[in-house]
Amino acid sequence: MASNNIFSVLTTLPRRLSELLDSCPPEGNGVHEWLFKTALQLHRYFSEDEIIELLTENLSCARREREIRDAVVNAGKYFRGEMGSPSQKPWPAVDYTLVHKIVVNSPIRLKDLSSISPVDLSSEEPRTEEILDALFPGNPLLCFGRSVNACWTYPREFWRGRESDFQFIVPNPMSKEVGVTTDGRESRRCLDNTGSRQFVVSEFDISEDGDWAPYVRDWRNRGITIIDANIALIIELTARGLPRLPLGLAVHSGGKSMHAWCPCSGLTDEQLRPFMMRAVRLGADKATWTRCQFVRMPDGMRDNGNRQRVHYFAPNVFRMGGGLE
Amino acid sequence: MNAAEDIQEQLVAPAGLLPPGIRRPINIVDGKPELILPNDHTYFTECAEQCFWELAKTERFFRQGDLIVELIESPEGLKLVELAVEAFRSRLEAYFTLRSYVSLRGGGIALKKKICSHDNAKVLLATEAALNQLPAIQAVVNSPVFAEDEGGKLTVLNRGYHRCNGGIYVLGKREINTAINVDEAVRALLAIVTDFSFLAESDRSRCVAGFISPALRFGRLLDADFPLDLCEADQSQTGKSFRMKVISRVYGEGPFVITLSSEAKKGVGSLDESLSEALLSGAPFIALDNLRGEISNQLLESAIRGEGKVAVRRAYSRTTQIETDHVYWLATSNRAQTTPDLANRSIITRLRKCAPDFQFKHYAEGDLLTHIEKQSDYYLSCVFTIVREWHVRGKPRTHETGHDFREWSQNS
Numbered sequence: 065m066a067s068n069n070i071f072s073v074l075t076t077l078p079r080r081l082s083e084l085l086d087s088c089p090p091e092g093n094g095v096h097e098w099l100f101k102t103a104l105q106l107h108r109y110f111s112e113d114e115i116i117e118l119l120t121e122n123l124s125c126a127r128r129e130r131e132i133r134d135a136v137v138n139a140g141k142y143f144r145g146e147m148g149s150p151s152q153k154p155w156p157a158v159d160y161t162l163v164h165k166i167v168v169n170s171p172i173r174l175k176d177l178s179s180i181s182p183v184d185l186s187s188e189e190p191r192t193e194e195i196l197d198a199l200f201p202g203n204p205l206l207c208f209g210r211s212v213n214a215c216w217t218y219p220r221e222f223w224r225g226r227e228s229d230f231q232f233i234v235p236n237p238m239s240k241e242v243g244v245t246t247d248g249r250e251s252r253r254c255l256d257n258t259g260s261r262q263f264v265v266s267e268f269d270i271s272e273d274g275d276w277a278p279y280v281r282d283w284r285n286r287g288i289t290i291i292d293a294n295i296a297l298i299i300e301l302t303a304r305g306l307p308r309l310p311l312g313l314a315v316h317s318g319g320k321s322m323h324a325w326c327p328c329s330g331l332t333d334e335q336l337r338p339f340m341m342r343a344v345r346l347g348a349d350k351a352t353w354t355r356c357q358f359v360r361m362p363d364g365m366r367d368n369g370n371r372q373r374v375h376y377f378a379p380n381v382f383r384m385g386g387g388l389e
Numbered sequence: 390m391n392a393a394e395d396i397q398e399q400l401v402a403p404a405g406l407l408p409p410g411i412r413r414p415i416n417i418v419d420g421k422p423e424l425i426l427p428n429d430h431t432y433f434t435e436c437a438e439q440c441f442w443e444l445a446k447t448e449r450f451f452r453q454g455d456l457i458v459e460l461i462e463s464p465e466g467l468k469l470v471e472l473a474v475e476a477f478r479s480r481l482e483a484y485f486t487l488r489s490y491v492s493l494r495g496g497g498i499a500l501k502k503k504i505c506s507h508d509n510a511k512v513l514l515a516t517e518a519a520l521n522q523l524p525a526i527q528a529v530v531n532s533p534v535f536a537e538d539e540g541g542k543l544t545v546l547n548r549g550y551h552r553c554n555g556g557i558y559v560l561g562k563r564e565i566n567t568a569i570n571v572d573e574a575v576r577a578l579l580a581i582v583t584d585f586s587f588l589a590e591s592d593r594s595r596c597v598a599g600f601i602s603p604a605l606r607f608g609r610l611l612d613a614d615f616p617l618d619l620c621e622a623d624q625s626q627t628g629k630s631f632r633m634k635v636i637s638r639v640y641g642e643g644p645f646v647i648t649l650s651s652e653a654k655k656g657v658g659s660l661d662e663s664l665s666e667a668l669l670s671g672a673p674f675i676a677l678d679n680l681r682g683e684i685s686n687q688l689l690e691s692a693i694r695g696e697g698k699v700a701v702r703r704a705y706s707r708t709t710q711i712e713t714d715h716v717y718w719l720a721t722s723n724r725a726q727t728t729p730d731l732a733n734r735s736i737i738t739r740l741r742k743c744a745p746d747f748q749f750k751h752y753a754e755g756d757l758l759t760h761i762e763k764q765s766d767y768y769l770s771c772v773f774t775i776v777r778e779w780h781v782r783g784k785p786r787t788h789e790t791g792h793d794f795r796e797w798s799q800n801s
Contacts, residue, residue, distance in 0.1 A: 078498070089732055153412075162418055169625040171392040180397040303399035305422075306415040307407050319415040328404070335406050378401050 070114050081105050085118065091125035092200035093274055099132060103139035112136050113215060137247060156345040163297065164279050164346050167288060170296030174375070177295055177314060183377040190228035190363035195313065196220070198379040199263070199325070199362075202214060206239035207253050209358050211367065217241045217252045231366055232358035235263040235325065258356040264309060264336055265359045266301060266324045267317065268294045269349040276347075294322040295375075297346045307339040317358075318366030322375070323359050327382050410518070411438045418486040418584050426503055427512070430490035437513050441522035443484060447557070448550045451526035452478075453669065454701075454709035457519050460529065460558065465643065467529060467560055469538045469671040471706060478510045526556035528607065528715035529671035531641035532563050532769055535776055536608040543780050546608075554609045558671070561641055566770040571778045574771035581635065581768070584749050584757060585628055590740035596620075599636050603717040604772050607640075607673055610780070614694045616736040617677075617718040627740040629721035630678060631758065636719065637674045638761045639768045644676035644719060661688050665701035668692065668711055680722035685731070693718055693734045 065330045070278055074082070088098050099119055106115045115136045121269050123132075178185050185191070200206060200220055208223060209215035209232035217238045227338060236259055242250050243257025251257070270290050283293055295314070302311040302324065309326035316322055351357050360372045403617045407414065413435055416423045422443050427433045444450040449460050450472065459476070472480070481487060482504070489503035505513075513519065518720070533548040536553055548562045569577075571730045578600055587593045599618050605611045618636075636764045637649040646668040649660055664686070667675045677689075691699045702708040720735070743749075752760035761768060779785065 083496075117565055157497060161500070162416065162423075165418070176393060179399070180393055182397075182401065233515060233694055299400070300417075303402075304417045306405050308402075308405040308556065310402060310404060331404070331406070338407055338412070338414040340417060345414075345416070376400075381401050 070110065070118065073109050074118075079111065085122050088122050088124040089274075093271070095123070095125060095127065096131065096135070099127070099135035100139050103136045104143055107140055107143035110142060115139075134247065141246075153341065156341055158275070158347045159345045160275060160279060162345070163293075164242075164282070166300045167279075167283060167293040167296045168286065170292075170299060172295055172299050173292045174289065174295055177375045181376040181378070183379060185374055185377060189275045190371070191377075192227040192361060192363040193224065193363045195374060195377060196223075196227055196233075198377075198382050199313070200237060204259075205239070205241065207234040207258075207356070208232065208361070209253070212358060215253045215358070217257065227361065228364050230361045230364050231372070233361045233364075234258060234262055234356050235265045235352075235359050236355050253356050253358070255354070255356050256363050259333075260329070261333065261336065261355055262327065262329045263312070264326045264328050264339060264343075265352045265357075266298065266326070266343040266348040267321050267352055268297050268347045268357070270294065270321070270347055290320045291316070291322060291377070297348075298322060298324040301339075301343055301346060301348075305342060307335065307342070309336075309339055310378070310381040311360060311376065312378050312381045313374060315362045316371075316373045316375060317360045318368060318370035318372045325359075325362075408442055411415075411442055413439060415443075418488070421484065421486045424481065424485035424487055424661070425500065426487055426489040426505055427509055428489055430498060433509075433512050433516060434518060437516035437518035437631060438522065440481070440485070440513060441516075441519050444480075445523050447484065448524075450518050450523055451556065451558075452523040453526055453671070454711040455520060456669070456706075456709045456711075457514055457523065458526065458669075466531070467558075469526065469529060469669060471669070471703060472514065474510045474514060475509060476505065477514055478505050481505045481510070481643075506779065514694065524550065524552060524556055526558060526671060527554065527712055528556075528673050529558045529560065530673045531559075531561040532765075533559055533565060533612065534607045535604055535780075537610060543777060554607075555715065556574040557607070557715070563641065563769060564766045565773055566767065567774075569767075569770050569774045570628060571774055574678065574774035577768065578663075578770045578775070581633055581757070581761070584743075585632065586743045586746075586747075588739040588741055592739050595736055596632065598736075599632075599719075599738065600639060600768075601772055603640055603673065603773055604776050606717045607715065608776075609714065610776065610784075617693050617720050617731070617734050618722040619680075619722060619737045620740060621722050621737055622740045622742065623723075624742045625723060627742045629740060632738075633676050633678075633719045633721060634758055635761050638678075638758060639765055639772065640673070641765055641769070642672075642674050644674035645670055645672035646676045646678050648678050649680055660686050662702070662704055664688050664692065667704055668699070668701050668713060669703060671715075673715060674717050674719060677718070677720040680720055690731055690734060692716070693731075 084102050089095060102119060103115050106118060110118065116132055119132055119136070120178045172180065203220045205217050206220055206223060207215055207217040208230040210230060212232070215232065220243070234253060238257050239259040242252055243254045245251050245254045245256065270276050270280065270293055280290060283289070298311065298314060302309060309328055311324055312327050313325035314322055315325070340350070344350050352359060361373050362372065364372045366372055413425065424440055425431050425436060427436045451458050451460070451469070453469060457472045459472045459480070460467050461470050487503050487505055488500045490498045491501045492498055534546055534557060536546050538544045545565070546557060548559050549559045552555070578597055581600065582593060582596050585596065587596065602615060602618070606615050620632055622629050633644060637647050647663045647667055648658070662740065674715055688699055697714050698712050700708050700710050754760045754763045
């Protein structure tokens, strides 16, 4: 129960903020984002401990205490102007109308993707080793994960032969085996030990609930699956519009999405962020913008037993790096 | 190539980034680039940068001085006209999918289809981005142009837009024969003028120079002022206007003709306005037909030999400064009394009326003008042969000092 002091301030909050506080989405629909967004707004009125108390009371599902505290601490840094650039544009909202048009009109579906892949992917054997050799030539440090919290960072050669046993990989070479997180803890996977951005990976976060529901229903009636929709959006993002990056790899998550790997070495975040903004507007998860974010291991094995099959592989574009027109 | 092959190629194409100055990602919506119109959620500058960057790629919209102009079809061919706000609104629809952020009732914003308001169009046309992004243009010509590249090497500007020389748009493709030798070219050009009766041999020379001069002018091969090419005759029907047409036909052009009135007139319909219209049209040949009486016009004098720029103004429009060194000025007169200034700015070719029984040369195509029109590729090739030879020889000059336009007269 909120203390008397908190209660008296709560009654004076702007209506929008009160509504935000009361509208924690259901689990799996952006609770993490809600924590941060709401904490950021509440910093104007409450102390960190008070915000943690308020968020905990309004959560729609159980969350780890550390996740809540991290969200509040990080939001505080943004609130005080200690992080981020004020000129940086916020991520755009999903443009459902545009997405719908793209998905419905796309000439490429899942069944067609392998046929336009420059490399024949019909073999049943995992090709993770070959693919990682193309993605990360030499012997750079790579971070692999069996789960989000069980990860290790070692040189490429250490992993040889067992790559496909893993679910996750950080899509950029690491700079050291262990780094320090923003709250001072040691970690094998954090921004501090992740090297420069070599790939932008996009994953379209389309679910059958919420705002997506009517569109997904419409697609289903037309015989279009969520994976087909993912492919349509990947094609749109990499073949049309600006900025545009070549498509190097398309990896099935083993669930209901596809990960698109686009090489970008040599390009700055300033040049690349508008690309990610396009992706987010088309429904991509902005989480993959974080350099140390795990993505699905190409041809790896998901914990549900599904193979994270590669449906498109263009090794030539990796040699090109972020080569410009 | 089918859709899948086309996509296959695009997927592995090199990265394409936003050009400098453009901050908002560009999406393709309904087959056209999406343009997010200005409102509380989008700045004018943001919209204008993308808008004019895209329009610049069409090679249809340009900057002429500080005016935004459009290349449009007209009965006389393609010409430049100022882009009016009303026209701009519909052009936006032709080139973009127009959308705008709108606030949603339940909070948040979303993009919706919109048309561009008059106010938005007006402000967009007035942005710095319009002037910065659109390429400059001075001339719209029908035939390829000989110009020098940065290394001073002679190069042909073929069909399309070229940034050099203040912006030049070549509309036509011509068959230029590079195998013609200089002797043949000289003979061919001299043959054109055999039917004209000149007062003196020097008039013949000036007349032939009139065929070559435009090539030097359009390609800026001579860094000099060019005189007004004035053709005078003692009587009417001596072929003054005919000569003017023949010169312009070699270049595949028809001159922008201005008929001067001897009465001083200001405002709408004045000589200044006609000159402005001609200069702004991008026409390479401007002809002042049948000059009569005293000709004293400051704009004309400045345009022919001034600072290389003049202030011009179309009717009901604002004044703008434009460059004038793309124009080849022609004039005809029976008894023009020009000011000393204008006389000094002219190179005069004097014609005599041919005897009534004079037999004009007959060509397979008909008269001389028809012949030139049909064979203009050949005659332009002859002009280019002579220009190329002059260039190869290091642009030799004479020691002629008898004219105010010394640079021109020493080369021509």
